[in-house]
Amino acid sequence: MQKLWLMLLFCIQSFVTMAEPLILVDAVALLKGPAEKAGIEGLALRRIMSYYPGEYQIEDISRNRARAWVKSHSSACIPWLKKTAEREQDFLFTLPYMLEDALQLVVLNGSEWQSILDKTGTISLQELLTQKKPPLLGIEANRSYGARLDQLLVSLSGSRAIYLRSSSSEAVGSLLPMLEKGFIQLILEYKKIADRSGLDLRYYSLEEAEAVNMVYFACSKGVTGQAVVDLLDQAIQKASQDKEYRSLVLSGLKPELRQYALQLWLESLQHH
Template identity: 30%
Template sequence: MQLVSYLSARAGKWIKGTALIASLLASGMIQGTSQAAGQAASQAASEINWYVFPLPPLYIPEGPGKGEGIVDLALQRHLIPNLPGYQHKFINVPLKRLELMLRDEGNACALGLFKNAEREKTMVFSTPFFAQIPPGAMIPRAQIAQLRPYLLAGDKLNFSKLLEDEVLTVGVQSGRSYGAAIDDLLATYKGKKNIFLNSAPNAAKSLFQMNALGRVNLILGYPYEANFLNNRDSVDFVDLKFYPLQEQPAFLSGYAACSKGPFGEQVIEQINTILARRDILEAIAAYYEGWLPEDAHPLARQVFNLAFPVKARARK
């Protein structure tokens, strides 16, 4: 009996000691886990996931000129240096996945998006940071005379009349948006013999090659596209002249966008402060102009002044 009592007492002390040690360990583990979770939450709260997408020469994710696109430079030289309170992470995604990322992640942002009502449901947008000439028509300079029946004041092209006449063949990238007005026109005249839809993987390059071979008379696109393809591929495309379309607005604005929520609103508020500086807007406009053919430079400056007019100083 004495032996049993002795063993029982020893067991009790061992159990109490083990419980105490376990309690201390658990307390330490919980505290450590809590600290780790707090650090992770703090890191997530101060990190911006910048989603970038292949759309040269806005973004150039690989090959010659990598990281030297218009929006690449705007992000690297102006936005990120002026957002020192955050860590910045770059994630490459296909353009189709971009909206999904900004919808599902609380700290996701992107630069260079167009704003529309559907996107505003899940994203918060900055003030404009960039204005560009809307897509227009490009034609070999040797063939400019063919466009004279369709040219209006300011060398704007009456695109609807050109489509209706079916005299000149227009090269169009299948599935690409050229702005609401032009998309509607292309849908209206769908099936016309003078609309050539190209669905090749590299449709832009393919259309420029077809133009050089005389298979299409003119191409829809942005004025910087021919310059980019020439510089990247060293392909001797035919020298083209760009014509704005009567049906397009004067310019299209690009924005920074972040996931809708407190974090995104905070980041966008700080971005708006950066974009209030005219010197930064002018620098971004210069990157854009650098990709344009020489004869499009005056139009680019006109677009910039329309989008970002100089505010008159208040009289004292």
């Protein structure tokens, strides 16, 4: 009799858990509007959600509030985030669903620092920012730039070489207007994002940047959140077998990196 009650309780709990729809936040720009303006990250997200076997809805919440909102909700997720040990304390993460190229050091073409950096080759950001008269690098609070870059930027916090923007814009690439106006001299950004600004920019590779960046959904912790993550993982596994989806994910990477990146991604899906 006790076993019967336990089975019934489990079934009820499972039904309630699955009945809650996934709520996507900080995703309006990626999921709404014409497909031709969605970018690779928007098209990838739309394809993943086409495989999602449950119900979902989009909540229009500002980026400043999104993470706190997801932490207080039971079935919400933020797409297009890097996974870090610090973030894993607050969120459940899915399998990686897409890949990004290495972050680039970005400057205005024709600027003083463009002429200096042109002579350098691959750049050590640490050496650049710890010289006697460093440029001013703009970075965003609550954004991960990858393990090595994050560690470096933390070590330089409070330095005159760092400008920290504490409030996020609604759009990615939010520091580009400040770069254009000359308030800062450098930013770290994905080339495809910075290219959309229409600015005349120059890009430089960094020694500390990860060659390939995995992108995830970060979701609410708890039983319901885990059920949502399990369904998203199913969708990601199905999409990864789709040749068109693979081509889409790899299209944003340098051609010479695509085979390595594909192997890295598929291995991460198998070892989950």
